Structures are given as C-alpha cells and as structure tokens.
Amino acid sequence: GENVEQHPSTLSVQEGDSAVIKCTYSDSASNYFPWYKQELGKRPQLIIDIRSNVGEKKDQRIAVTLNKTAKHFSLHITETQPEDSAVYFCAAIKGSGYALNFGKGTSLLVTP
Amino acid sequence: GAVVSQHPSWVICKSGTSVKIECRSLDFQATTMFWYRQFPKQSLMLMATSNEGSKATYEQGVEKDKFLINHASLTLSTLTVTSAHPEDSSFYICSARDRVTGNTIYFGEGSWLTVV
Helix, strand or coil: CCCCCEEEEEEEEECCEEEEEEEECCCCCCCCCEEEEECCCCEEEEEEECCCCCEEECCEEEEEEECCCCCCEEEEECCCCCHHHEEEEEEEHHHHHHHEECCEEEEEEEEE | CCCCEECCCEECCCCCCCCEEEECCCCCCCEEEEEEEECCCCCCEEEEEEECCCCCCCCCCCCCCEEEEEEEEEEEEEEEEECHHHCEEEEEEEEECCCCCCCCCEEECCEEEEEE
C-alpha cells in the first residue's frame, strides 16, 4: 500500500520566517496530495492541495510543490505567524479508493 | 462548504460496553466514508473504508468484529466499538467523499472515546 513519510516531526521557527515541511510517497499511482492543519482535539482542516498534473500551487502565504519523478512534495509557509502553530499532515491518495494515507505529522511552533 | 457531522463529540463508557459513533454528510451524498483513529500526538490511521450498501473494507490489523461499520445510506455511516477496553480510548474521526465533486474529502469533528 501507499507509504507516506513526513519530515521533520517538529519544527520551530521565529515569527516572520519561512517553514518547509517535506513528504515522500511510495505509490507512483497516487495523484492527489492534500495538506491538513490540525489543532489539538479538532478535525484536520484542508489548507492546500495539489494534483499530479501540477508542479506548484500557491495560496497567499502557503505553497505546495510536487516532484512526481522523485515522488516528493513539500509545504512552504512564508511570513509565519504564531497562529500558524499546529500539527501539519501531508497525505496522498491511496489508489483509486480515495482513502487518504497520512504522514506522521509535523508539529510547527512559531514563536513571537 | 460541505459539512460532515460526527456525533457524539465525546463519550465515556465502561469497559465491556459498546459505543456507537455516527458520521453524517449534511449537504452532500457520500458513497464512500472513511474511519480513522488518532492516538495522542500521532497521525491519523485509517481503520476502514465504508461504502454505501456494501461491507466495509478494513485495514490490516483492525478487527472487523470489534469495530462494526454500517453505511446504510448515502449520508450516514456508523462505527460501533464493541466490548470496549481502555486501550480503545482514542480520537475517532470520519471523513466523506463527495460523490459529485469527486476527489474532495471532508472530515467530521471527531469523537473522543474514553473507556474506563
């Protein structure tokens, strides 16, 4: 099945700096890669996603890049703010059944 | 946007009893719903895929007789934790795929289960 690796597990940055989280996937058939932000005890919130026919997507301070050849995708957050502090999960579609397979998560802390 | 409602949001039950968690898509039809379990400070682990009108597909290591899943309609899936034990205490969360928009997946609010 699909295996999604996510790094780093924890990330601490100063407010205003950029944060980058990287994920790799194993199944070359995966074609949808969403990123979720989860605050403690709450549901994951979709923050950005990318499909396999696109190499990069940007939404204000958030961007995602995809390298299909290398099977890795990354989340970039610029001008970080304390409210960006949360756990971020990458995911990949596990085959045609549309079950998301999640990475282990990255706990991001943005300090003022 | 589309809404997935999950109920109850938290529940405490005695060891050996059963607990049912409901997942409803409020404004769209979901042919497929997914159930995840999340332990503290860990990722979401897929438990099973629930298809409307058919048996659920369970992930390896998930006991289908313990975690009963029913997807009787296009808007409702239920997860019943039978003979619950303290080690079943976890955050259970469902997600649903909108059959019209295709890939978009929406999450329920999650249910905290504590077995005492």
